[in-house]
Each structure stands twice: as C-alpha cells, then as structure tokens.
Amino acid sequence: MTPASEQGRFKQVKGTLERMALLITGGAGYIGSHMAYACLDCGLPTVVVDDLSNSLPDFLPKEAAFYRGDVADRALLERIFAAHSIDCIVHFAGSVLVPESVDNPLKYYKNNTGKTQGLLVTAIVAGIKRFIFSSTAAVYGAPGSSPIPETAEPAPLSPYGNSKLMSETMIRDAAAAHGLSFGILRYFNVAGADPKMRTGQSSPNATHLIKVASQAAHGQRNRLEIFGSDYPTPDGTCVRDYIHVSDLAAAHVLAVEHLAAGGGSFTANCGYGQGFSVKEVIAVVKKVTGKDFPVMETPRRVGDPPSLVAEAGRIRRLLGWVPQHNSLEQIVKHAFAWEGYLASLQKCTAAAS
Numbered sequence: 001m002t003p004a005s006e007q008g009r010f011k012q013v014k015g016t017l018e019r020m021a022l023l024i025t026g027g028a029g030y031i032g033s034h035m036a037y038a039c040l041d042c043g044l045p046t047v048v049v050d051d052l053s054n055s056l057p058d059f060l061p062k063e064a065a066f067y068r069g070d071v072a073d074r075a076l077l078e079r080i081f082a083a084h085s086i087d088c089i090v091h092f093a094g095s096v097l098v099p100e101s102v103d104n105p106l107k108y109y110k111n112n113t114g115k116t117q118g119l120l121v122t123a124i125v126a127g128i129k130r131f132i133f134s135s136t137a138a139v140y141g142a143p144g145s146s147p148i149p150e151t152a153e154p155a156p157l158s159p160y161g162n163s164k165l166m167s168e169t170m171i172r173d174a175a176a177a178h179g180l181s182f183g184i185l186r187y188f189n190v191a192g193a194d195p196k197m198r199t200g201q202s203s204p205n206a207t208h209l210i211k212v213a214s215q216a217a218h219g220q221r222n223r224l225e226i227f228g229s230d231y232p233t234p235d236g237t238c239v240r241d242y243i244h245v246s247d248l249a250a251a252h253v254l255a256v257e258h259l260a261a262g263g264g265s266f267t268a269n270c271g272y273g274q275g276f277s278v279k280e281v282i283a284v285v286k287k288v289t290g291k292d293f294p295v296m297e298t299p300r301r302v303g304d305p306p307s308l309v310a311e312a313g314r315i316r317r318l319l320g321w322v323p324q325h326n327s328l329e330q331i332v333k334h335a336f337a338w339e340g341y342l343a344s345l346q347k348c349t350a351a352a353s
Contacts, residue, residue, distance in 0.1 A: 021046075021047065022086070022088050025049050029093075030190070030201045032092040033060055034199055034249040037199060039253060048065065049066075051068065054095075061198070088256055090132045091134060095160070101163070102158055102159060102302045109162075112160070113170075116133075117170055120174050124174065129181055130180070130181050131175075133182065135185060137188045137241075137269070139161050142307075146275070147241075147311040150186070157305055181264070182266075183268070185267075186269050186270060186310075187243065188310050189240040190242075190245050191245065191331045191332075197338065200245075200341070202342060209278060210281060210331060213285040217291035217339075218336070219293075223293065225296050226296070227301045228298075232306055235280070238305070240307075242272070246324070247321075250323075251270055251319065254320065268314045271309065271310025273309065285336070288329050289332070
C-alpha cells in the first residue's frame with residue numbers, strides 16, 4: 001500500500017470510528033497508552049480504565065476519560081458503559097513477565113485469565129459486540145518451524161503463555177455463544193516509543209531487552225545480562241521479531257475499524273517477520289547510541305524459547321496494515337530517546353521537590 005492510499009484508508013477509518021466509543025483496559029500501560037494516542041489521533045472517543053498497579057497516568061492523553069480501577073470490578077464497568085455508550089473493548093490489562101509467571105503462576109491465571117472472564121461477562125450483559133484481545137507469541141512455545149504461522153499448534157512454555165491461550169479460548173467460545181466479534185492479536189517483541197515522545201515504556205520493573213539496553217547505554221544500569229548463550233541459534237542467543245509499539249497501535253486501530261465495518265473475527269500475528277538475536281540487538285544499540293556498556297552472559301531463564309519470528313502476512317492482507325517503523329535502528333533510536341526523556345523528567349521533579 002502506498003503512502004497516499006494509506007492516508008486514504010485512515011480517512012476511511014476516521015469516518016467509521018467517529019461513530020464509536022472505545023474502552024481501553026490497561027490503557028495507562030506501555031502499549032495501552034500508545035493505543036490511546038493512536039485512537040485520539042484519528043478522532044475516536046476513548047475511555048481508559050487502569051488500576052495503575054504497574055503503570056502511570058502521567059503519559060495518558062488529556063482527552064481520554066480515565067477511570068482508576070480493576071477490570072474485574074463489575075460495578076465500575078457498568079458505570080463506564082452507561083456513561084460512554086461503549087461499542088468496542090480493547091483489552092490490554094494483565095500481567096506480562098514470563099519469569100514472574102513461572103514463580104507465581106496463580107497471579108497470572110487470576111489477572112490474565114480470571115479477569116478476562118469477568119470482563120467478558122460484564123461486556124456481554126451490557127450488549128457490547130466487539131472485543132479485541134492483547135495476546136502473545138508466547139502461546140506458540142518453541143515451535144519447530146520459523147517463521148510461525150497462526151495455524152501453528154499452540155504449546156506454551158510458561159504460565160504467562162498458558163494464561164493468554166486460555167483467554168483466547170474463552171473469547172472464541174463466548175463469540176460462538178453470544179454473537180461477539182473479536183480480534184486476537186498475538187504480539188511478538190514490542191519495543192520503541194512514540195516518535196513524538198508523548199508516551200513510552202515507563203513500567204519500573206520492565207524487562208524488555210531494548211529498554212534495558214537503552215538504560216545501560218544511558219549509564220542507568222551498570223551492565224546488561226544475556227540470559228543464555230547456548231541456544232540452537234546462529235550465535236547461541238535467543239532470536240526475536242521486534243515490532244515498534246506505534247506500528248502495533250496502528251494495527252489495533254485498523255482492527256477496530258475492521259470489526260466496526262462488519263468484518264469477521266480473526267486471529268493474527270503482529271510482527272515484521274524478521275528476527276534478531278540478543279547479541280545483534282545489543283550491537284545495534286551500541287551503534288545507534290554511540291555508547292558502550294558491559295555485557296555479561298548468565299544462565300538461561302525458564303520459559304524462553306530459542307526463536308520467535310512471525311509469519312506476518314495475514315494482518316497485512318486482512319487489515320491493510322503497512323508498518324511505518326520497520327527498522328530495528330529506528331526502534332532503538334526511539335527507545336533510547338524515551339529513556340533520556342524519562343531521566344530528564346526525573347531530574348526536574350527532584351529539583352522541584
């Protein structure tokens with residue numbers, strides 16, 4: 001799709017979406033806040049609910065209506081649905097750390113599976129017919145082929161992946177029983193930050209490689225750890241498909257438009273179809289930032305598959321999605337800039353206090 005036709009498509013999206021109201025759960029988080037800006041950029045009235053357990057409201061757009069609370073709070077959701085006439089839910093809220101899920105699996109089945117079930121019940125009772133779910137490539141486990149198509153048999157290696165796969169199953173079953181239209185988007189490795197520096201990855205316990213490497217490049221960490229260098233990959237480190245968070249948000253906007261226009265339910269990978277090893281990412285971070293930092297090899301983490309690379313043709317064909325930031329260098333550039341911006345905000349806050 002050419003830039004001109006892409007612009008035309010977004011005009012069509014805007015026309016469709018202006019007649020809708022959207023609820024973003026977990027909308028103060030990393031991906032959710034980017035989605036809030038993407039929706040408001042194309043004129044979609046947006047409501048955010050977030051319990052702020054692992055996020056900050058500081059980087060939400062002022063135009064978004066914000067409610068602090070839990071997606072399992074039925075009374076809160078009923079008030080939101082009544083006040084804003086919600087037509088579609090985009091569900092990001094949940095827990096996302098693979099190692100933590102291994103240590104504390106019940107937290108993940110509660111936050112990711114149990115609360116999704118509660119949200120679905122409340123939404124169906126309220127008559128909401130469209131639901132978009134934030135899923136993950138972790139549902140695939142360690143597939144034997146690469147790139148990974150959506151038809152690959154799921155085989156999660158972690159409670160995190162299992163909790164998301166269980167939620168996918170619930171959504172499909174609820175759709176069959178109650179006429180729900182859904183989009184399930186399976187993310188590969190999301191990274192980067194809003195090019196306008198309106199929002200980015202600000203979770204205090206984030207473990208994303210590019211964020212952590214950017215912090216190391218800024219001198220905010222004394223070293224970077226590589227978790228395992230004996231995988232069956234070309235250089236022994238894990239290979240991942242990195243997708244810019246703004247491209248991911250754009251895919252969600254198109255998914256909302258697709259369902260609003262009467263399009264069928266779908267499951268689609270969100271990635272670029274190109275993999276980079278941990279060592280390759282570190283080399284790009286050092287090149288883009290011009291900074292060197294210590295790197296230490298440590299044992300593998302439980303739940304990390306050797307390679308996850310998307311077969312990403314379906315989302316392009318179905319939604320007309322055309323990535324605008326398909327460059328590891330650009331992803332790193334924006335992530336590094338965001339860490340610098342966060343550091344400057346913290347200095348200003350400290351100086352003012």
